Amino acid sequence: MATKKAGAKPNVSAEELLHYYREMLLIRRFEEKAGQLYGMGLIGGFCHLYIGQEAVVVGLEAAADEGDKRVTSYRDHGHMLACGMDPKGVMAELTGREGGYSKGKGGSMHMFSKEKHFYGGHGIVAAQVPIGAGLALADKYLGNDRVTFTYFGDGAANQGQVYETYNMAQLWDLPVVFVIENNQYAMGTSVKRSTKSPSLWERGAAYGIKGEEVDGMDVLAVKAAGEKAVEHCRAGDGPYILEVKTYRYRGHSMSDPAKYRTREEVQKMRDERDPIESVRTMLLDGKHASEDDLKSIDKEVKDQVNEAAEFSKESPEPAMEELWTDIYAKEIPQGEAV
Amino acid sequence: MATEILMPALSPTMEEGTLAKWLVKEGDTVSSGDILAEIETDKATMEFEAVDEGTIGKILVEEGTEGVKVNQPIAVLLEEGEDASAADDVSSGAAEPAAAPEGDTDTREAKAPAAAAQPADPPKADASPDYPEGTETKTMTVREALNSAIAEEMERDENVFIMGEEVAEYQGAYKITQGLLDRFGDKRVIDTPITEHGFAGIGVGAAFGGLRPIVEFMTFNFAMQAMDQIINSAAKTLYMSGGQMGCPMVFRGPNGAAARVGAQHSQDYAAWYASVPGLKVVMPYSAADYKGLFKSAVRDPNPVIFLENEILYGRSFEVPVLDDFTIPFGKAKIARSGSDVTIVSWGIGMSYALEAAEKLAGEGVEAEVIDLRTLRPLDYATVIESVKKTNRCVTVEEGWPVASLSNHLSAYIMENAFDWLDAPVLNCTGKDVPMPYAANLERHALITTDEVVEAVKKVTYR
Numbered sequence: 186m187a188t189k190k191a192g193a194k195p196n197v198s199a200e201e202l203l204h205y206y207r208e209m210l211l212i213r214r215f216e217e218k219a220g221q222l223y224g225m226g227l228i229g230g231f232c233h234l235y236i237g238q239e240a241v242v243v244g245l246e247a248a249a250d251e252g253d254k255r256v257t258s259y260r261d262h263g264h265m266l267a268c269g270m271d272p273k274g275v276m277a278e279l280t281g282r283e284g285g286y287s288k289g290k291g292g293s294m295h296m297f298s299k300e301k302h303f304y305g306g307h308g309i310v311a312a313q314v315p316i317g318a319g320l321a322l323a324d325k326y327l328g329n330d331r332v333t334f335t336y337f338g339d340g341a342a343n344q345g346q347v348y349e350t351y352n353m354a355q356l357w358d359l360p361v362v363f364v365i366e367n368n369q370y371a372m373g374t375s376v377k378r379s380t381k382s383p384s385l386w387e388r389g390a391a392y393g394i395k396g397e398e399v400d401g402m403d404v405l406a407v408k409a410a411g412e413k414a415v416e417h418c419r420a421g422d423g424p425y426i427l428e429v430k431t432y433r434y435r436g437h438s439m440s441d442p443a444k445y446r447t448r449e450e451v452q453k454m455r456d457e458r459d460p461i462e463s464v465r466t467m468l469l470d471g472k473h474a475s476e477d478d479l480k481s482i483d484k485e486v487k488d489q490v491n492e493a494a495e496f497s498k499e500s501p502e503p504a505m506e507e508l509w510t511d512i513y514a515k516e517i518p519q520g521e522a523v
Numbered sequence: 524m525a526t527e528i529l530m531p532a533l534s535p536t537m538e539e540g541t542l543a544k545w546l547v548k549e550g551d552t553v554s555s556g557d558i559l560a561e562i563e564t565d566k567a568t569m570e571f572e573a574v575d576e577g578t579i580g581k582i583l584v585e586e587g588t589e590g591v592k593v594n595q596p597i598a599v600l601l602e603e604g605e606d607a608s609a610a611d612d613v614s615s616g617a618a619e620p621a622a623a624p625e626g627d628t629d630t631r632e633a634k635a636p637a638a639a640a641q642p643a644d645p646p647k648a649d650a651s652p653d654y655p656e657g658t659e660t661k662t663m664t665v666r667e668a669l670n671s672a673i674a675e676e677m678e679r680d681e682n683v684f685i686m687g688e689e690v691a692e693y694q695g696a697y698k699i700t701q702g703l704l705d706r707f708g709d710k711r712v713i714d715t716p717i718t719e720h721g722f723a724g725i726g727v728g729a730a731f732g733g734l735r736p737i738v739e740f741m742t743f744n745f746a747m748q749a750m751d752q753i754i755n756s757a758a759k760t761l762y763m764s765g766g767q768m769g770c771p772m773v774f775r776g777p778n779g780a781a782a783r784v785g786a787q788h789s790q791d792y793a794a795w796y797a798s799v800p801g802l803k804v805v806m807p808y809s810a811a812d813y814k815g816l817f818k819s820a821v822r823d824p825n826p827v828i829f830l831e832n833e834i835l836y837g838r839s840f841e842v843p844v845l846d847d848f849t850i851p852f853g854k855a856k857i858a859r860s861g862s863d864v865t866i867v868s869w870g871i872g873m874s875y876a877l878e879a880a881e882k883l884a885g886e887g888v889e890a891e892v893i894d895l896r897t898l899r900p901l902d903y904a905t906v907i908e909s910v911k912k913t914n915r916c917v918t919v920e921e922g923w924p925v926a927s928l929s930n931h932l933s934a935y936i937m938e939n940a941f942d943w944l945d946a947p948v949l950n951c952t953g954k955d956v957p958m959p960y961a962a963n964l965e966r967h968a969l970i971t972t973d974e975v976v977e978a979v980k981k982v983t984y985r
């Protein structure tokens with residue numbers, strides 16, 4: 186694999202650009218629909234939308250190979266769609282129905298897919314970080330050259346277990362990419378108000394872990410950084426940290442009073458840095474696609490999301506017996522060694 | 524086609540709210556993400572954003588209106604090209620609130636059995652021996668039995684590995700892992716830094732990823748730092764994933780009081796772990812049980828908490844000489860038969876229970892002593908059958924009295940064998956205090972054999 190200079194725009198084909206456009210749009214439309222279903226009372230509890238952050242996961246998925254693993258927090262819908270999980274199954278889990286990925290027993294924050302190597306969906310801030318390193322330990326132990334993408338937030342970056350994990354991941358050369366999705370807020374607490382060491386990736390240096398900051402509103406920059414990180418891990422050089430600077434447009438969850446930042450701040454991001462708009466402009470300016478081409482993609486995506494929403498309403502609630510199943514396993518349902 | 528904009532639910536508990544302020548007016552065009560209104564919920568004032576693009580055709584609920592029900596239409600949105608008159612004949616079809624089905628009026632529930640988990644017939648006690656009579660046995664310490672069980676399982680399955688503080692080069696803080704590093708190498712016998720929360724989580728991830736980790740805690744006192752990973756990640760994931768993702772692993776180490784190590788190093792966690800659905804909890808007493816149950820723990824597809832005891836490590840018992848000796852979970856052992864009273868215990872509590880039974884025999888009271896061995900699943904059948912025979916029961920537990928397993932057993936026996944009881948069930952537990960250091964105080968803080976004897980005398984009215 187050719188190494189790209191950090192920061193340099195990699196060459197990218199029209200097909201790839203169109204693919205990223207489609208993937209990001211799918212996440213955005215899906216999340217808007219989820220917000221709408223929440224408003225209608227069809228989705229309950231906590232529901233954390235990924236709107237604004239789409240380029241992070243789409244860029245990193247573009248750097249992943251078959252069999253690579255991923256694990257993240259409760260803000261997980263985008264990750265699931267980007268790794269190829271079925272929007273119908275995800276939406277039906279949000280509505281708590283039998284057709285959901287966890288048969289309605291997990292909810293928005295807890296879904297898994299062995300097939301797509303998606304290991305959750307974790308609700309305790311930063312708990313997924315050692316789990317991600319453990320997945321990487323399994324891969325290393327089994328002697329395959331897979332890499333685990335371990336996503337966590339800027340708020341999670343202040344949890345002790347992150348640093349316990351950094352230490353062991355580097356000590357044991359585990360093939361794990363730590364992706365800090367720095368959307369600048371942990372609920373209502375900005376990074377500035379939670380630490381005097383705001384360059385989160387640099388904290389890895391204390392453990393000897395390399396890393397870098399990445400523009401998370403630019404899908405191509407994320408992809409390029411992801412490729413570099415993956416190459417580092419696959420070469421057996423241990424973990425790598427990507428601090429991806431991004432922004433969430435919506436509230437932390439559905440019940441966010443939005444008092445900790447100004448409307449102007451959000452609007453400015455949307456107007457100037459939107460990751461989908463910028464790919465759209467690239468496609469149009471580069472004459473890789475016409476307005477009509479994009480319109481038809483928009484329509485396809487909208488149909489796909491509507492189909493998922495329909496499915497999530499029609500799928501029945503889980504049968505009462507489900508209350509009592511899946512507490513203990515008889516066989517071993519766990520990740521397949523690839 | 525015009526669609527209705529509905530009063531949204533903006534928090535998990537919101538049923539109605541106040542439409543505090545409109546930020547758009549009739550005739551405004553809006554696109555997805557634009558703030559339409561401010562809504563006061565039960566928690567806060569929040570912004571309500573547009574999902575679709577279009578023109579505000581009509582505002583149906585004036586600002587300042589209180590008590591607007593969730594899903595009530597509050598405005599009409601016109602599509603590109605529609606004129607305001609379309610607002611008057613809204614098709615409610617598109618925006619029809621597909622109300623969430625009410626869980627408790629669901630017809631599916633009526634079809635489901637009243638309590639799916641409660642088996643129709645209570646299971647019968649299984650009194651079969653752990654190994655055939657006449658099997659050759661060998662005297663072994665608990666430490667030796669456990670060490671050989673770990674080694675045998677690592678031999679059997681190369682995806683089994685052990686990690687923890689001082690398990691490798693130091694040969695185990697309590698020498699349980701002695702010799703394993705030499706035999707299996709540092710890939711499979713892994714010394715960790717002192718970082719319980721982190722390595723417990725790494726163990727969970729490794730189990731998700733296809734391995735069979737054994738995570739040693741130097742003692743379970745330190746596992747409190749890892750509690751979140753044990754409960755939230757290991758125990759609950761199978762359920763949260765609808766059965767897709769299990770966590771086959773063992774968390775093991777000494778639990779409970781050792782001797783004179785003070786309050787922070789002397790807690791019994793049996794009741795804590797035994798209360799968690801999704802975990803299996805084992806707390807053996809004899810060396811044979813340590814061996815047979817540990818091998819089952821490694822093979823079990825669920826997270827298993829294996830609670831050992833430092834004082835027992837050096838005690839010797841007969842262990843069967845068999846190529847592959849395992850004991851199934853959920854099967855208590857009648858360690859001593861008797862007809863006058865049932866004493867239920869487990870782990871080190873068994874030493875007091877058995878000693879008390881010996882003393883009582885000298886006074887003509889024949890106690891039946893049950894060693895539960897596994898606390899989850901718990902062999903209720905053996906306990907109930909015995910209580911129905913003796914009509915009396917005393918429990919013996921090292922842990923604290925409040926919200927103890929003993930309390931749970933008392934309640935279970937009361938619910939299931941009330942008519943057979945000739946006396947209240949008595950609990951002998953550790954005292955309700957942090958463990959003191961002074962030798963005399965510590966002795967008194969723990970259970971004593973005399974207390975068990977006293978309790979038995981009380982329930983037999985002697």
Ligand SMILES: Cc1ncc(C[n+]2csc(CCOP(=O)(O)OP(=O)(O)O)c2C)c(N)n1
Nearest residue numbers: 260308309310338339340341368370371372
């Ligand atoms: C251990 C723990 N503490 C607190 C919470 C409540 N909580 C949920 S999300 C969150 C903020 C996390 O922010 P960040 O890590 O930046 O992720 P983001 O939500 O921005 O994606 C908090 C405090 C929790 N779930 N877990």
Ligand SMILES: [Mg+2]
Nearest residue numbers: 338339370371
């Ligand atoms: Mg954040």
